[in-house]
Amino acid sequence: MRLPVIVGMGGVNAAGRTSGFQSFRRMIIDVLPDHERTDTLLGLAVMMGLVTAEGGDVGKSYYRDAAAGEAGKLLTASEVAEQYGQRVIDGTLVRRVESSYFDVDALRWQSNGTLKPDPNQHTGEIQFVLATNQLPKELPDNWSLQPQDDKHVLVTVAGDLNVKIDNFRDFPFKAAGQLPSGFNMSELYNSRFQPRGLQMALFGATDALRSMGIEWDTVLKHIQPDQVGVYSSSGFGQMDANAYGGMHQARMKGERVTTKSLAMGINSMPTDFINAYVLANVGIASSSVAACATFLSNLRHAISDLQTGKIRVAMVGNSEAPIGPELMDGFGTMGALATDDNMVKTYGDTVVDHRRASRPFGNNCGFTIGEASQYFMLMDDELALELGAPCLGSITDVFIDADGVKKSITAPGPGNHITMAKAAAAATAVAGGQALREKSFVLAHGSSTPQNRITESQILDQVAEAFDISDWPVLAVKAYVGHTIAPAGGDQLAAALGTFQYGILPGIQTIDAVADDVHQQRLKMGPEHQQINPDNLEIAILNSKGFGGNNASAVVLSPMRTESMLTKRHGEQAMSVYRQKRENSLAAADDYFHRADNGDYAPIYRFGEGLIADEDISMNQQTLTIKGLANSIQLPQTNHYADMTDN
Structure with missing residues (x-):
């Protein structure tokens, strides 16, 4: 079976840019050496337009x-x-919602009102003048009209009149994991009023692609053009005014729906944008949605296709821009989000600290929404060696299991017990029991709700007991960036790769201590960073728990463990050649990181470039060739059901 190797990562969340470990360094900035702290602050200052x-x-x-x-x-x-x-x-990490999103102190809305006749007039009627072109198509039964001039009528209403009043209200959910203050992707390319989530997808995909240090055209010369897969989506679609938000609100606001609103809002659109405008991909387009486990669901499809040879290169990731009153209202009505009032009651503070709104496994009262774009480049091991691609680690397995019968569709169930047990067993099978016991850690879902802290910790503790693990390190990156919904697992993977690189496991710094009801007999978690020799970190298990019973757990291997496996398969000589080739890739990637830290992002946006016309395609029974692409597509010739057919 082919090994899916992680050869690039990119994106952006509340901690900064993913490539070059910038966002990870922001999370551990208090323990970085001076020069890395300076570089991190500098890159973010440029990104923020300071x-x-x-x-x-x-x-x-x-x-x-x-x-x-x-x-x-x-x-x-x-x-x-x-x-x-x-x-x-x-201006980074979770913080009070900035006015560029919306005013949480004075959110515009329409309140209901009932106008009653003036009792002093004794007519029982209400009168007002209205423009003729503003009259409803069907007059209410209690309305009568009297012309005033060519364009206006006097409306007489017998009895009460129900109206909507333009109003403002205090929004109870005031914290979010927002992208770094001042960072404006729409100014980086001709964004054409595209929704924020799609702008983020282009940025993340470009960042991941360039982080490889290998030109995309070079990759395509080594594979068939259909051996590329893009596995991506958003959980809720694009909800801002340029997509579904505008479509849903337009008629209520007396406006027209735009031609782009529906198409731009579809939750598969991040995949479509990347295929059309970044990679010019003619291979697999796949978009899975699985609530908060969406990233791992997409990752499962990608590694399965890589392992079986259906594709040779995959871009996997998600983009979500959910910071807006509609989605936050929805989660808040469910009681899932932390409100200012509940934070005051729960923590006993007179002044709300929005920086600490997200408190996984601590005394908490709800999660904090966040936005992010996270993308990863994966190759099968043979192609990674052939191209001299970077090795950030590898993915061996992703397990997904549902909860069975549920009393409430949002309640947890046994599915996550199954996925975590499978992940621990699979990691043991690949790396050995000792590596799991002594050199592994968990990236918990850690949503910051009272229910999650109990149920997830119980699962992790039970798995640790079953596999004889003591002091299992548990990370919860939502403390830093909030819950980004679809890309949440990507935030976890980026943090896992950063941990392999730096040997620092970010603490849950927003909590004072682990809550009393958290199961932690065999777990190690808390506000302090854990520093471990990178050589003693070989396995990361990512865990996601999504609404509706979408449970997923993935096994990620460190670069060191991955290279050890590659050596066993391909031999020392092949690895020596690979490492020599890789020097060029790493140098090119490092050059990109420097340019990006200086603000040279230049998102790839191939709008209308290299269009493929019908006459550019030729085919016979064995191959299909597209003009301009380096290699032909080999058409299927093998009968995989030979034992069942006569052919």
């Missing part, structure tokens, strides 16, 4: 205050970190 780069490589160039422009004095990287560091810290 400073602009004046050219050169990071650490060697100079920067200016973006607001001052040419009048601003030149600053070194360390000066940027010193002067703007606190603004970077304050």
Whole structure:
């Protein structure tokens, strides 16, 4: 079976850019060496539009205050970190919803009102003047009209009149995991009023692609064009004004629905955008949706197709932009989101600390919504070696199990016990029991709800007991970036790869202590970072629990363990050649990371480029050729059911 190797990662969440481990470094910035802390703050300051780069490589160039422009004095990287560091810290991770999204203190809405006749008039009627073209198509039975001029009528209403009143209200859910303050993707390319979630998908896919350090055209020269798969989606579709949000609101606001609203809102659109505008892909397009386990559901399809040879390269990920009053109202009505009032009651604070709104496994009162775009490039092991691609780790298994009969569709059930037990057993089968017991850790779903802290910790603790694990390290990255719904598992995978790289397991720094009702006899979690030699970290298990019984757990192997497996399969000589080739990829990737830290993102957007016309396609019974593509597509010739047919 082919091994799916992770060769690139990209995206953006509340902690920053995924590639080059920027977002991971932001989460552990308090324990980074000075030079890495400076680089992290610098890259984020540029991303947030606080400073602009004046050219050169990071650490060697100079920067200016973006607001001052040419009048601003030149600053070194360390000066940027010193002067703007606190603004970077304050403008990242979970925080109070910024006004660029909507005003949580004065959210516009329509309240109901009933107008009654003036009792002093003794007529029992209400009168007002209305433009003729604003009259309803069918007049209510208690309305009568009297013309005033060519364009207006006097309306007399017998009795009460129900109306909608333009109003404002205080929004009870005021915290979210927002992208870094000031970062505006729409200015990076001709975004054509595209929904925010699709802008994020283009950014994340580009970031992941360039993080490989290998040109995409080079990859395509080594494979058939249909041996590429994109596995992506959003959980709720695109809900802002340029998509479903605008479509749902238009008529109620007296406006017209735009031609793009429906198409742009479909939850498979992140896949479609990446295929059409980033990769120019003619291979597999797959979009799975599984609530909060959506990322792992897409990942399962990708690794299955890689393992069986159906594809050779996969881009896997999700993009979600759910920070808006409609979705937050929906979750809040369910009682799932942390409100300011409940935080005051739960934590006993007189002033709400929105920075600590998300508190997995601590004393908590609900989760905090977040937005993110997370994408990963995977190749089968043979192609990764052939191209000299980076090795960030590998994925061996993803398990998905439902809950069976449920009393409430949102309640947990036994499915997650099954997926976690399977993941632990599969990790043992591949890496051995000792590696699981001594060199593994868990990226928990950790949603920050009272129910999750009890049920998930019980599952993890029971699995640890069954597999004789003590002090199993448990991470919960939603404390930093919030719950990003579809990409949540991608946030976890990015953190797992960062942990392999740095040997630092981010603590749950938003909690004071683990809650008393959390099962932790065999688990190790808390607010403190855990620092471990990277050589002693070989296995990460990702866990997702989604509404409706969407449970998923995945086994991720470290770069060191992955290379050990590659050596056993391909031999020392092949690995030596691979590592020599990889030097070029790593150098190119590092160059991209430096350019991106200086604000040179340039999302790939191939709108209308390289269109394939009917006359560009030729075929016979064995192959199909498309003009402009390096290789032909081999048509199926093998009968996989030979024992059942006469052919």
